Amino acid sequence: MFETLSRLNEDAILGVMAKYRADPSPLKIDLGVGVYRDAEGHTPVLECVRIAERRIVDAQVTKTYVAPAGREEFNAAVVDLVLGRDHLAVGDRRVIAVQTPGGCGALRVGAELLRAAAPDATIHVSDPTWANHLPLLGGAGLRLQRYPYYDAAAHRLSFDAMIERLQRAPAGDVVLLHACCHNPTGADLDDDQWHTIAELLSRRGLVPYLDLAYQGFGLDLDADAQGVRSIASRLPECLIATSFSKNLGLYRERVGALLVVGASEERAAAIRSHVLQIARSIYSMPPDHGAAIATEILTDPALRRNWVAELATMRERVRAMRRLLADSLRRQGGDDGYDYLAHQRGMFSLLGAPPAVVERLREEFHVYMTADGRMNLAGLTPSSVDPLAHAILRATR
Ligand code: LMR
Numbered sequence: 001m002f003e004t005l006s007r008l009n010e011d012a013i014l015g016v017m018a019k020y021r022a023d024p025s026p027l028k029i030d031l032g033v034g035v036y037r038d039a040e041g042h043t044p045v046l047e048c049v050r051i052a053e054r055r056i057v058d059a060q061v062t063k064t065y066v067a068p069a070g071r072e073e074f075n076a077a078v079v080d081l082v083l084g085r086d087h088l089a090v091g092d093r094r095v096i097a098v099q100t101p102g103g104c105g106a107l108r109v110g111a112e113l114l115r116a117a118a119p120d121a122t123i124h125v126s127d128p129t130w131a132n133h134l135p136l137l138g139g140a141g142l143r144l145q146r147y148p149y150y151d152a153a154a155h156r157l158s159f160d161a162m163i164e165r166l167q168r169a170p171a172g173d174v175v176l177l178h179a180c181c182h183n184p185t186g187a188d189l190d191d192d193q194w195h196t197i198a199e200l201l202s203r204r205g206l207v208p209y210l211d212l213a214y215q216g217f218g219l220d221l222d223a224d225a226q227g228v229r230s231i232a233s234r235l236p237e238c239l240i241a242t243s244f245s246k247n248l249g250l251y252r253e254r255v256g257a258l259l260v261v262g263a264s265e266e267r268a269a270a271i272r273s274h275v276l277q278i279a280r281s282i283y284s285m286p287p288d289h290g291a292a293i294a295t296e297i298l299t300d301p302a303l304r305r306n307w308v309a310e311l312a313t314m315r316e317r318v319r320a321m322r323r324l325l326a327d328s329l330r331r332q333g334g335d336d337g338y339d340y341l342a343h344q345r346g347m348f349s350l351l352g353a354p355p356a357v358v359e360r361l362r363e364e365f366h367v368y369m370t371a372d373g374r375m376n377l378a379g380l381t382p383s384s385v386d387p388l389a390h391a392i393l394r395a396t397r
Contacts, residue, residue: 012131012370020368028366029384029391031375034183034347035251036314039381046249048306052296056289068279069272070099070257070286077298078257082212082225082242089232093265096272098258098279099286103213103243104136106258110209110239111140112278113260113271114174123174123209124166126150128350128372130183133176133211147175150185152352155340157187163200171205177231179240180224181214181346184374188218188345194227198234208238216247216311217318218345236263244294246347247311253290314378318347321380328389338392347378357395365391 010018016032035043069075075097079090089095100106114121123142125133126149138144147169148161166175177197182188189197201208208231218224231238240259245251258275262268279285297303326342341349351358351373361367367388369375380388 012372016368016370019362023366023368025366027387029368029388030379031367031369031377031388032379034246034376034378036246036249036318036347036378037381039317041379041381043251044249046307046310048297048303048310049248049250049293051306052293052300052303055296056292066285066288068098068276068285071288071291071295073299074099074291074295075257077295078242079259081221081298082215082240082259083229083232084222084225087229087232089261094262094268095232096260096262096268096275098272098275099291100241100256100258100279101283101286102245102254103211103241103256104132105254105283105286106241106243106256107133107136107211108140109258109275109278109282110241110260111137111142112282113239113258113274114207114209115140115142116274116278118172118174121173121207122169123176124169125176126162126178126182128184129176129178130211131370131372137176142174145169149182150187150350152350155187155344155350155352157189157193159189159193163196166197166200166206167204169204169206172207174207174209174239175201176209176211177227179210179212179215179228180218181348183213183346184348184350184370184372186344186346186349189227191226191230194230198231201231202235208235210238210240212240213243214246214346215242217315217347220315221247221308221311232261235261237261237267244290248294248297248307249314250290250293253293254287255290255294318378321377321382321385322349324382324385325377325380325389328385329392332386332389333393341377347376348374349377351375351392351396353392353396360395361391365395367391 020030038044079097122145123137124145124147127146147165148158151158210228215224238261242257244255260271262271297307323342326339329338353373355371358373
């Protein structure tokens with residue numbers, strides 16, 4: 001039977017991770033997969049996670065099933081974190097939240113929900129977008145289209161072109177928006193632009209789907225959720241996929257949630273019943289351990305303070321690496337062509353170089369990034385900044 005299957009290309013992001021691991025060079029620099037690294041190049045277990053984990057292991061008395069929705073205490077804490085305590089939609093009981101296996105699980109469950117509700121809808125994604133959006137959303141049977149988002153030559157948003165394209169999308173279509181720390185460009189919408197988008201979506205009858213995978217990595221936990229909060233208060237319906245892989249460093253535990261805002265309390269209840277059935281039909285129930293850790297941290301005030309401080313340390317380190325790299329490129333290259341790296345947000349920015357340059361960086365300089373030139377700047381350390389700047393200037397000139 002399986003002779004019908006030919007071998008697939010490797011994953012655009014995970015393939016780079018495997019290549020980096022296989023390179024024995026002590027000089028190698030990993031700007032590939034989107035994980036945070038500290039100044040020694042390690043992806044640490046946060047201290048708040050260690051404390052929470054110890055408590056959970058000591059107190060646990062059973063491993064019996066939880067539920068397709070996961071932990072309700074977790075779901076409630078996530079709604080608070082994402083939408084804020086006093087959000088109108090929460091007060092109106094129009095928000096449902098379901099724990100999922102990571103942000104990917106949330107995105108897929110949301111896509112299956114959209115497919116069930118509106119099988120003919122198209123989902124519009126930014127050009128460029130995270131490589132895994134395409135299989136996650138397309139695999140549920142949704143049609144995908146791209147809207148202009150980023151001007152790679154000028155290193156900034158193509159906001160007018162984005163608006164112009166979305167204005168032509170038919171009512172009932174879905175628009176996927178990166179809530180903060182856009183992956184792969186690092187170029188985010190500002191408050192006015194969020195306002196304009198919310199107004200456009202509302203006027204055109206489009207449904208927003210927000211991917212919030214990096215809350216806390218841009219400005220802070222609240223500021224990074226501003227776009228989501230403003231969309232959720234201006235539109236009757238929206239979907240939000242969130243993840244604790246990055247901001248709690250719980251990557252391998254697979255902790256995320258899907259939030260859906262419905263037009264009324266009854267609609268929200270109906271949506272929830274579908275979401276639970278979808279979860280049951282794909283993975284039955286989400287894994288518990290990571291969500292138990294997240295719940296402990298989100299609901300214990302002292303642990304939560306520790307987390308906010310540790311998150312600030314991670315965020316500031318990435319920002320410092322961005323500034324150091326931009327400075328080094330200006331010093332070594334003699335112009336300000338890479339200054340944009342210092343201003344963009346989150347882990348990623350695009351180098352703006354063709355795949356041949358990316359390949360040369362890997363083969364000659366042991367620098368690893370995805371073929372589109374996406375760099376995870378959290379992979380830099382103070383000692384790898386100057387060698388990286390040197391390699392970039394050599395490979396691009
Ligand atoms: C990334 O964008 O590199 C991360 O979100 C990891 C992944 O699963 O692709």
